[in-house]
Structure formats: structure tokens, C-alpha cells
Amino acid sequence: MQTSAHALELVEVEKQFGPVRAVDNVSFSVEKGEFFALLGPSGSGKTTLLRIIAGLESAGKGSVHIGGRDVTRKPPYARGIGMVFQDFLLFPHKTVGENISFPLKMKKMPAARQKEQLDWVLELVRMKGFEDRFPNQLSGGQKQRVALARGLVARPDILLLDEPLANLDRELRKEMEVEMRRFQAEIDIPFVYVTHNQEEALTLSNRVAVMKDGRFEQVGDKLELYEAPATAFVASFLGLNNTIVGQVTAQEGGLSTIDWKGIRLPVPTPEGVGVGDSVQYYLRSEKMHIGPLEDTPEGADATRLAARLRDIIFKGQYSDYFVIVENGEEMVISDVPDIKGITIGDQVAVSWLPEDGFAFAAKGDR
Amino acid sequence: MAAINSKDIVLRAIQVLLLVALYIFLYFPILFITYVSFVDNIIWPFPPEWTLKWYARLLSMSDFHVGLKNSVYIGLCTAVLSTLFATSAVIGLLKYRTRWRGPMILLYISPLFVPGLLIGISTLMFNANVLGMSGKLASAIVANTTEAIAFSFLVILAQLVRYDWRMDEAAMVFGARPAQVFREVTLPTIWPAILGAFLVSFILAFNNLEISFYNLGAIPTLPTIAWGTLRHGIKPELFALASVINLLVFSIIAGLFFLIQTGLVRFGYRGE
Numbered sequence: 001m002q003t004s005a006h007a008l009e010l011v012e013v014e015k016q017f018g019p020v021r022a023v024d025n026v027s028f029s030v031e032k033g034e035f036f037a038l039l040g041p042s043g044s045g046k047t048t049l050l051r052i053i054a055g056l057e058s059a060g061k062g063s064v065h066i067g068g069r070d071v072t073r074k075p076p077y078a079r080g081i082g083m084v085f086q087d088f089l090l091f092p093h094k095t096v097g098e099n100i101s102f103p104l105k106m107k108k109m110p111a112a113r114q115k116e117q118l119d120w121v122l123e124l125v126r127m128k129g130f131e132d133r134f135p136n137q138l139s140g141g142q143k144q145r146v147a148l149a150r151g152l153v154a155r156p157d158i159l160l161l162d163e164p165l166a167n168l169d170r171e172l173r174k175e176m177e178v179e180m181r182r183f184q185a186e187i188d189i190p191f192v193y194v195t196h197n198q199e200e201a202l203t204l205s206n207r208v209a210v211m212k213d214g215r216f217e218q219v220g221d222k223l224e225l226y227e228a229p230a231t232a233f234v235a236s237f238l239g240l241n242n243t244i245v246g247q248v249t250a251q252e253g254g255l256s257t258i259d260w261k262g263i264r265l266p267v268p269t270p271e272g273v274g275v276g277d278s279v280q281y282y283l284r285s286e287k288m289h290i291g292p293l294e295d296t297p298e299g300a301d302a303t304r305l306a307a308r309l310r311d312i313i314f315k316g317q318y319s320d321y322f323v324i325v326e327n328g329e330e331m332v333i334s335d336v337p338d339i340k341g342i343t344i345g346d347q348v349a350v351s352w353l354p355e356d357g358f359a360f361a362a363k364g365d366r
Numbered sequence: 367m368a369a370i371n372s373k374d375i376v377l378r379a380i381q382v383l384l385l386v387a388l389y390i391f392l393y394f395p396i397l398f399i400t401y402v403s404f405v406d407n408i409i410w411p412f413p414p415e416w417t418l419k420w421y422a423r424l425l426s427m428s429d430f431h432v433g434l435k436n437s438v439y440i441g442l443c444t445a446v447l448s449t450l451f452a453t454s455a456v457i458g459l460l461k462y463r464t465r466w467r468g469p470m471i472l473l474y475i476s477p478l479f480v481p482g483l484l485i486g487i488s489t490l491m492f493n494a495n496v497l498g499m500s501g502k503l504a505s506a507i508v509a510n511t512t513e514a515i516a517f518s519f520l521v522i523l524a525q526l527v528r529y530d531w532r533m534d535e536a537a538m539v540f541g542a543r544p545a546q547v548f549r550e551v552t553l554p555t556i557w558p559a560i561l562g563a564f565l566v567s568f569i570l571a572f573n574n575l576e577i578s579f580y581n582l583g584a585i586p587t588l589p590t591i592a593w594g595t596l597r598h599g600i601k602p603e604l605f606a607l608a609s610v611i612n613l614l615v616f617s618i619i620a621g622l623f624f625l626i627q628t629g630l631v632r633f634g635y636r637g638e
């Protein structure tokens with residue numbers, strides 16, 4: 001056996017549903033102990049991809065390898081995976097204990113070993129004492145833990161999770177996020193975690209793949225994605241909340257000047273973009289600053305715009321300031337709360353460094 | 367905290383009255399027949415002179431024994447066959463989506479729209495002329511199954527549209543082969559629907575007159591005996607027979623109810 005094999009490897013996987021290409025030429029690999037997030041909007045093919053890995057959907061093209069074995073043509077029950085479904089899908093006629101032991105029973109594991117594994121996993125998900133309850137006697141969070149336990153109990157080669165927290169309320173989701181990290185750290189099983197929530201993906205995972213229309217837009221370390229989004233879609237999906245579209249009027253050094261509905265702004269020049277081309281420029285609100293109009297800017301390189309403060313939303317550590325700039329467009333700036341001398345309705349100054357934003361050649365489809 | 371006014375009381379009284387009237391309408395004839403089957407003075411059975419002689423007479427009729435045996439046999443075979451067919455049909459239809467779903471459902475339930483009499487005559491002709499099996503129990507079973515599949519299909523379909531087939535997928539991911547999936551997950555969840563269909567089919571075939579009649583010729587079943595007896599006027603044995611049949615059907619349903627209520631059966635629970 002190869003010892004250096006990837007825990008999971010997909011090679012040029014494709015899946016067509018009638019006219020829809022749900023998964024389009026996807027290749028990636030996941031290593032032992034890794035927490036890999038598949039992030040994308042609804043309909044981008046995340047579930048289909050996960051189902052192909054699980055064997056619930058056949059890949060039209062390409063191959064799937066788990067622990068070095070080619071499982072492309074293997075049925076789900078021969079793949080040695082665990083899975084956590086969005087709606088939990090606990091077996092309603094089985095107790096918590098029976099639900100969790102199900103994978104072990106299917107493996108025909110001796111009863112004593114089953115008990116051992118069950119105890120271990122109940123301890124892990126902190127559900128000791130609930131063995132004899134039925135799923136309908138559990139809360140949402142408890143069901144979630146049971147679903148996780150069932151996925152982990154047989155110590156699969158890989159655990160697939162399809163939006164496991166989507167059905168939980170906000171409080172519980174935060175709590176489970178922490179738990180999820182803990183489970184993953186305690187055991188060495190790699191997680192492939194599907195979500196449409198960028199915050200969840202960035203909090204939980206080591207690496208993230210951003211999916212759109214069945215294709216991977218970008219795969220990489222989560223900080224890398226956050227700090228250097230490769231495409232406009234990734235930038236917008238990762239919560240870069242100010243989108244500026246304009247035409248290049250001049251270029252100098254690494255900077256292009258764009259005309260954004262009458263306002264001229266310097267932006268980093270995207271590759272292959274010349275004068276007259278359209279550019280999308282994404283600015284993360286927390287990289288921007290706001291202050292009274294009469295303040296002098298902190299750096300000579302900073303871009304500075306005059307604006308009218310429309311609203312302030314207090315967020316605890318920071319506040320979101322909504323402003324209307326001179327061309328009538330709205331921008332949002334996250335800055336420290338309680339900035340001296342500005343109130344709603346005031347004229348203010350907004351500033352940022354051009355290279356803190358991300359510029360891309362605008363595609364026709366946006 | 368308004369005082370109970372007289373209008374409420376009247377409304378309530380009307381409701382209770384309607385309910386009682388409904389139950390009388392439904393059950394009085396059945397209870398009356400049972401009552402009469404135990405009295406000697408059947409022409410005007412009040413006050414009753416209790417007797418068991420109609421039952422004794424019924425038991426001594428050799429036709430009755432054969433008829434009971436045949437009815438149970440037809441009922442059981444029909445129930446097994448139609449439940450098997452209908453369950454597979456529903457599962458196939460729900461699990462594998464096709465645009466022929468609508469027409470297929472219609473095909474399965476169409477025997478419901480055909481009068482039993484016609485099913486009886488046509489299966490007789492077909493079985494006798496084409497298959498060369500006339501006047502056989504098997505022929506009656508096939509004919510009854512035709513109709514029972516339609517009923518079973520509806521009963522099972524009504525339940526299984528709510529079944530989440532992703533449950534089967536989950537089981538499969540956790541290592542269950544198709545047969546294990548069915549035994550461990552599908553069946554334990556859907557068995558009440560299947561049992562319901564089984565009982566409905568059994569009772570339909572057990573009580574059936576017009577379909578069985580044509581296919582059986584001289585072979586007696588309980589309904590054909592009852593019908594035959596009727597032609598010579600109403601005999602008290604008939605009351606006894608009706609009561610026996612009612613008791614049988616009632617105990618099946620009561621038994622089922624008891625089992626479910628007390629949770630004594632948990633089919634598939636704990637797997638084996």
C-alpha cells in the first residue's frame with residue numbers, strides 16, 4: 001500500500017443533469033487530518049460533488065480515490081466513509097445508541113467492540129446517557145451530535161458533511177462550530193465540509209474551495225483566499241462588501257485610474273486590462289476608515305472621498321457606517337465605534353489604501 | 367369568563383345528538399344482527415329468549431366449514447400477493463422518478479373503477495378460455511388480487527409519499543447493502559402501511575361475492591353460502607354467519623389496534 005496517498009483525491013470529475021452541468025471538471029485532494037470546506041452559493045453543485053464522493057451519484061467522468069483506492073465504480077457501502085446530512089436523517093425507529101452503532105453493526109463488529117466504540121464516540125460528542133432515547137425526543141443540537149457520532153463511530157477514512165449547521169439557530173450554530181473544531185482536532189479523520197456560509201467556512205476549515213456553477217473558482221488556504229481572492233466572484237462571496245465598477249481612464253505604474261460614475265479612483269491594475277476596459281474593484285469594509293471631513297488623511301497614498309453619513313449600526317467591537325458618496329452610491333465602512341465628532345447626517349471623509357482592495361477585469365456576465 | 371349561555375348548551379347538545387345518531391346509523395344494524403343471532407324468537411325478538419341453536423346449526427352445516435376454509439384461503443393468498451405487488455409497485459414508482467408516473471398510477475388503480483361483477487366475469491372468461499383454469503380457487507385468487515392490488519396500492523402510496531428515501535441513502539453510506547437497507551430502515555418504517563394494505567386486501571377478498579362467485583363455480587365461500595341461503599328466504603343461521611364474519615373482521619382490527627397501542631410489536635425494532 002502507498003503510505004503517501006491522499007485521504008481523498010478527485011480527478012477531473014464531471015456530472016451532467018440534463019442541460020445542467022452540476023459538477024464541471026473538478027480536481028482536488030484532501031490530506032489526513034485536514035478540515036476542507038466547500039463553499040459556494042446554493043445550486044453551485046456542492047451537494048452533487050459530495051454525493052459523488054459518497055457514491056450516491058455516479059460521476060459522469062473522472063475518478064474518485066479514497067485512501068489511495070480507486071472507488072469510482074464502488075457502491076456507497078463499499079467506500080468506508082462517514083457522512084452527516086443536512087436534515088440529520090437519523091433513523092426514527094432506532095434509539096440513539098442503535099443509530100450511532102448502525103455502521104458498526106453493518107460491519108458485523110463483535111458486540112463488545114461495538115460497545116467500546118459507542119462509548120468512545122458518545123464521550124466525544126458529549127451525549128452519554130442518551131443512548132436509549134429516540135430521535136424525536138432530542139433537540140436540534142442533540143440530533144446534530146448524534147448525526148456526527150454516527151458519522152464518526154466507524155472511524156471512516158473521511159467524513160463528509162453537507163451543511164450540517166444550516167438547520168440550527170444562530171446560538172447553537174456558534175456552539176457547534178466550536179465543537180466541530182474540537183472533534184476534528186481530537187480524531188485524525190479529514191472533514192470535507194459543505195456550506196454556503198463564508199463565515200462558517202473561514203472559521204472552521206484549514207483550506208477552502210469556492211465553487212460556482214459546478215466549477216472551482218479558487219482552492220487554497222483560507223487566509224490566502226481572504227487576502228488574495230483570485231476572481232471577482234470569490235471576492236464578492238467572501239464578504240468584500242463594497243463593489244465598485246468603473247472604466248479605466250489612465251494607467252501609471254501598477255495603478256489604473258477608473259471612472260466610477262463620475263468619481264476617479266486609483267486601483268491596482270488587473271492583469272491584461274488596458275485603458276477603456278471595465279474593472280470591478282472590491283473593498284473590504286474593515287480596511288476602510290471614516291472620520292470628520294476636516295481631518296487630514298493619515299497617508300499621502302490613501303484614497304479619500306467626501307460623503308454624507310446615512311446610518312451607523314453598532315456591532316460591538318466595531319460599527320458599520322453607511323455613507324453616500326458624491327455620485328450617489330452607498331458604501332459601508334467598519335471602524336471603531338464612537339468616532340469623535342461625527343453623527344448621522346454629517347459630511348464625513350472616507351479613506352482607504354488602493355492596494356487594500358481587489359481589482360478584476362469585469363466580465364460581461366455581472 | 368363569561369357565563370355559559372343557553373345557546374352554547376343547545377349547540378353542544380345538537381353536536382352530541384348528531385354524533386350518537388351517526389354511531390347508531392353505522393353500528394345498529396350490525397349489533398342488531400348479532401343480537402338476533404342469539405335469540406330464539408327471531409320474528410319479534412323482544413323480550414329475548416336466548417339460544418345458541420343457530421350457531422349449532424351453522425356449525426353442523428358441512429358447507430360452512432368448507433366455505434370458511436376457502437374464504438380464509440382466498441383472503442390470505444390475495445392479501446399476500448397484492449401486498450407484495452403493491453409494495454414493489456409503490457416503491458418502484460416513488461424511488462425511480464419517471465414522467466410516466468401519472469399514467470402508471472392510473473393503471474394501478476384503474477380496477478377500482480371497474481365494477482366487481484365485470485372483473486369477475488372477465489377474469490372468468492380469460493382464465494377459462496385462455497389459461498384453461500376454470501372453477502378453481504387459484505382463478506378466484508387471481509381475480510381478487512386484481513382488485514386488491516388497486517386498494518393496497520392506494521393505501522401504501524398514501525403512506526409512502528411521506529417516506530424520505532434519503533434515509534435509504536444514509537443507510538447505504540453507512541455500509542448497508544440493498545437488502546440490509548430494506549430490512550433495517552425501509553421496512554421498519556413502512557410496515558404499518560404494508561400491514562394495513564394486507565388487512566384491507568384480506569378483508570376485501572374474504573368478503574368478496576361477485577368476483578369470487580364467477581370464478582369458483584360450485585366451490586363454496588362464506589359469502590356465496592350466505593347468498594345461496596338468502597335465496598330460500600332469510601334464515602336465522604344467516605344471522606349467526608354474519609356475526610361470525612363480523613367478529614372475525616372486528617377482532618383483526620381490534621387486535622391490530624391493541625398491538626399498536628401497547629407497543630407490543632415493533633417490527634424490525636432491534637433489527638432481527
Ligand SMILES: Nc1ncnc2c1ncn2[C@@H]1O[C@H](COP(=O)(O)OP(=O)(O)O)[C@@H](O)[C@H]1O
Nearest residue numbers: 017020022040041042043044045046047048049
Ligand atoms: N437529481 C438531480 N436532477 C437534476 N438536476 C439536479 C439534480 N441534483 C442537482 N441538480 C442540479 O444541479 C445543480 C447543483 O445542485 P446541488 O449540487 O444541489 O447544489 P448545492 O448543493 O451547491 O446547492 C443545480 O442546478 C441543481 O438543480
Ligand SMILES: [Mg+2]
Nearest residue numbers: 043046047048
Ligand atoms: Mg446542497
